[in-house]
Amino acid sequence: MSHHITISLGTNIQRTHYARSGLVHLKAHFSDISLSRMFESEAVGFNGSPFYNCVIAAATDKPLEEVVATLKAIERENGRTHSEKKFCARTLDLDLLTYDNVVTTHPVRLPRAEILQNAFVLQPLAELLPDHVHPEAGKTYRQLWQEYDQTSQRLWPIDFTWSDSKG
Incomplete structure (x- = not known):
């Protein structure tokens, strides 16, 4: 069975790489x-x-626990060290935002609280999946972004090429 997941990606060290x-x-x-x-x-x-931030939507057959473990493994493979400090510089931060419409606290809290708290998660999510409904808030991501205090955090879209290949 295929599951729909959303992931936030963030980096503020060698961001493009x-x-x-x-x-x-x-x-x-x-x-x-x-x-x-x-x-x-x-x-x-x-x-x-x-930071550079974006949101990725994907499909997977993996169970929830395996998705979480996979994201942590990818972070480690990219030089991420998990310190005691929640707020710090990082090479790569991959957070599972949603897994289908699951609402849970184990192995991680879903939907992730940052969806409703941080513009750098909500704006790209609203852009990518505007008509998807937040499993707890019961509103679409577009509605949630429209209601969000957009002056509380500064962010701006940038030109970003995903590969070095020309053409």
Whole structure:
């Protein structure tokens, strides 16, 4: 059975390199990949370099626990170290946002709370899947973005090429 998942990708260290590497790894593990535009945003929760952020939608036959383990493994393969600090610079941050319409707290909280809290998650999600309904809020991502205080966090779309190949 195929499951629909959404993943947020963020990086503020060697941003272009790690965003591209993250996508290559995601494509190796998941199918039917689609992407939002890439956004640049100020660091939230700490003083740091700006982030690149996007949201990826994909399909998978993997159970929830395996999806979470796969994302953590991809982060580690890309030099991510998990420190005690929640807010810090990172090579690659892959967060599972949704897994079908599952609402759970184990092995991770779904839908991820950051969907409703952070513009760098909600805006690309609303752009990628505007008519999908948030499993708890009961509103589409487009509606949630329209209701969000869009002045609370600064982010802007950037030109981003996913591969170095020309043509």
